[in-house]
Amino acid sequence: MATYNLPPKPVKSVWKKLKAGLIILAVIALYVWTFRGIEIDWGRAMERVIRNFGIVIPKLFSPDWSAVGEVSMKILETIFIAFAGSFMAAILAIPLGFLAAQNMSGNRFIAGIGKWILSGVRAFPDLILAILFVVAVGPNAFAGVLAIAIGSTGMLGKLYSEVIESIDMNVIEAMEASGANKIQILFYGYMPQIIPEFLSYAIYRFEIDIRASSILGIVGAGGIGTMIIFAANNRNWNEMGLILLAIIIVVTVIDFLSARIRRKIV
Amino acid sequence: MTTNSNAGKHAQTPAIYPAKTKAQITIIFFAVIGFYLYSMIRTQAEMVGGFGNALSDMWRVMEKFFPPNFQVVGAIWPAMATTIQMAIIATTVAAILTVPLALLSAQNVTTFKPLYYVTRTFLNILRTIPDLVLAVIFVGLFGIGVFPGILALIIFSLGILAKLISETIEAVDMNPLEAMRASGANTLQMIFYGLVPQVLPQFTSFVLYVFEINIRASVVLGLVGAGGIGLVLDQQLGFYNYPNAMTIIIVIFVVVIAIEYVSNKIREALI
Known part of the structure; x- marks a missing residue:
């Protein structure tokens, strides 16, 4: 009778084993550092939650309908902030995207600088930018617009540059060979290839910006966030419930619309 | 046949996109621009002095952040x-x-x-x-x-x-x-x-x-x-x-x- 053997197990080299061991050790060290460093006052947190749970949660689910007018005005302002910000970013990101695209700037060094600028901008959380702009232009919605515009430029510029890098250059060459001038190449060679993707990314970023701009008010940069922080400070959880509902509805609707538009474009 | 009829007139490049699409895109384009301008007006409503004033102030205010205190x-x-x-x-x-x-x-x-x-x-x-x-x-x-x-x-x-x-x-x-x-x-x-x-x-x-x-x-x-x-x-x-x-x-x-x-x-x- 034939014996059936299992296939031999792959042999791991010493180097691989060592590497795996080092990684495991590093992860363990990270967790030890984390759990030794963090201090949670469980007693106080539990005591607070037992006291507050019955007060906060039921109120959150019974929104204060009398504030509908004010909340919808602020939600509209949030949408304005997000739209103006994304629009500015969609335009600002175009030159930066071209700068950071290697096939356009033609020079690895320049493209590298462009990429560094963009990732530098991306590293700032939106709210930190908002703090800077609130100090610069005062606590109003326009500070929020600027924060969203700069924050989105980083991401859009990177996505744009990737789109530009993936352009099919054969089309451009064919146009050049058949005698098209620069303007014609721009309009009929480059634009049809990049415009749909650019638009799609800009709309996608608008989705993100709606979420981002809804919290900008926490640092005074306008929008619904202003009401969030007031409601929290006054412990007005009924109003918070309504605000939460408004955010959920607006974000869901805009996500849905944006997904449909993007599917149509690309 | 088409080449014949075209040869008579001056050769004209046909438009890539149909007229209807063009009209639609134009309308959408102006709607987006309009909404943007309206958003800009609305978000600047509370600002004293408006956009220009704020921008000129901005650099003056930003100076307060510098130099950072690394100590x-x-x-x-x-x-x-x-x-x-x-x-x-x-x-x-x-x-x-x-x-x-x-x-x-x-x-x-x-x-x-x-x-x-x-x-x-x-x-x-x-x-x-x-x-x-x-x-x-x-x-x-x-x-x-x-x-x-x-x-x-x-x-x-x-x-x-x-x-x-x-x-x-x-x-x-x-x-x-x-x-x-x-x-x-x-x-x-x-x-x-x-x-x-x-x-x-x-x-x-x-x-x-x-x-x-x-x-x-x-x-x-x-x-x-x-x-x-x-x-x-x-x-x-x-x-x-x-x-x-x-x-x-x-x-x-x-x-x-x-x-x-x-x-x-x-x-x-x-x-």
Whole structure:
């Protein structure tokens, strides 16, 4: 009778084993550092939650309908902030995207600088930018617009540059060979290839910006966030419930619309 | 025939796009521009002096932030460490909790349709709530401290992570699993040798990605009292101590860039 053997197990080299061991050790060290460093006052947190749970949660689910007018005005302002910000970013990101695209700037060094600028901008959380702009232009919605515009430029510029890098250059060459001038190449060679993707990314970023701009008010940069922080400070959880509902509805609707538009474009 | 008729007139390049599409695009274009202008007017309504005035003021005000006071780096480092630790704990807990949720919201695993739709809708709603709003509510529930911050990060990242991973699970190649079943593997063996190797690299990559998001989110959680470096930043801004605030911002910037760099390298190596 034939014996059936299992296939031999792959042999791991010493180097691989060592590497795996080092990684495991590093992860363990990270967790030890984390759990030794963090201090949670469980007693106080539990005591607070037992006291507050019955007060906060039921109120959150019974929104204060009398504030509908004010909340919808602020939600509209949030949408304005997000739209103006994304629009500015969609335009600002175009030159930066071209700068950071290697096939356009033609020079690895320049493209590298462009990429560094963009990732530098991306590293700032939106709210930190908002703090800077609130100090610069005062606590109003326009500070929020600027924060969203700069924050989105980083991401859009990177996505744009990737789109530009993936352009099919054969089309451009064919146009050049058949005698098209620069303007014609721009309009009929480059634009049809990049415009749909650019638009799609800009709309996608608008989705993100709606979420981002809804919290900008926490640092005074306008929008619904202003009401969030007031409601929290006054412990007005009924109003918070309504605000939460408004955010959920607006974000869901805009996500849905944006997904449909993007599917149509690309 | 067409060439003949064209030869008579002057050769005219035909338009690529039909006239109707052009009209539509023009209308959409002007609608978008109009809405943008209206948004700009509305958002600048409360501003004294308007756009021009603010911009000329901006550089004067920005000067207050410079030079940053680097002597406080030592003093703010513990708060920064807390911020990173919050993100690590939140990501770990979310990564564990996401496994059942992702399985429940993957169409090829959860064949019971109502359950699938319920988890999907739940996750969709969860994702619409901004992290800071969650933090505000949890601070109201648990009081000021790191715990509400960690909880907010867990809930927030759970929404993203479960969606990404359920999509990965849905994209799994079921053929190896069927082959294993045909050759007599039990369910556990199928999961460990068929499913896990297909999902694990993506899973790790997504967890790292969510960790990056959590780091960014946790630096600002303190602004609403949920612990970490944001709390210190808020205090310094409250005292109008702009050089110190700038140092904190620079520290945040450096830490975020460093962590994203490392995480990106690991993710590139994984996939």
